């Protein structure tokens with residue numbers, strides 16, 4: 426058992442779980458360097474459409490600004506990059522995910538390396554992940570957020586609304602009304618040391634603040650679903666994901682990271 430009864434109960438009740446250190450110093454170093462090499466174009470095995478810049482730099486980078494400080498997020502690194510993929514398949518993480526998802530058959534839906542660049546990292550506002558991904562049935566994915574740098578309140582660590590997953594999915598137009606509900610608990614910042622991770626339920630509300638500090642705050646979010654999940658995706662949703670030729674060899678739609686696949690499922 427990877428998780429204690431208390432940890433499981435905490436996740437069920439609160440919709441998130443601060444966890445232990447899951448990356449070694451060596452892994453951290455490799456991932457940090459890889460993130461720099463991909464973001465700055467030193468290597469180009471990740472298609473540019475998966476690299477997004479902060480809004481302020483979408484029309485160009487002024488002289489004097491380090492290009493690394495302009496990248497907001499990079500998606501699908503666990504599909505394209507071997508070092509990131511190894512983390513998505515890491516036993517320490519999957520052992521806990523298996524217990525939280527309640528299935529030994531696990532796929533990675535997608536991943537985001539949120540770069541939250543020093544001086545320029547902007548807010549990611551309150552949201553529920555599952556609501557953005559309504560094409561999965563059931564909507565019960567579990568995310569693992571791994572800190573590649575120390576994540577603090579000052580540089581924009583993850584902040585969750587404990588217990589908010591219990592209210593179910595909330596359509597985006599009702600977001601503000603939901604957030605004003607007096608029944609909600611106070612937001613809880615989850616500061617993490619580099620190499621440690623936290624889990625959150627797909628319906629848990631969370632946000633991250635801006636980063637105007639001189640310290641980067643990179644965090645790798647990996648979003649897991651069970652291989653038994655039904656996929657209702659339409660063509661435009663498919664095209665946001667990987668194209669046929671980009672899919673890792675032998676995969677159907679999503680990357681199997683543990684266990685087996687099922688016909689007619691994700």
Ligand SMILES: O=C(O)CCC(=O)C(=O)O
Nearest residue numbers: 539549554570633644646
């Ligand atoms: O790391 C961030 O800035 C945001 C992460 C997030 O929203 C997520 O993991 O779903």
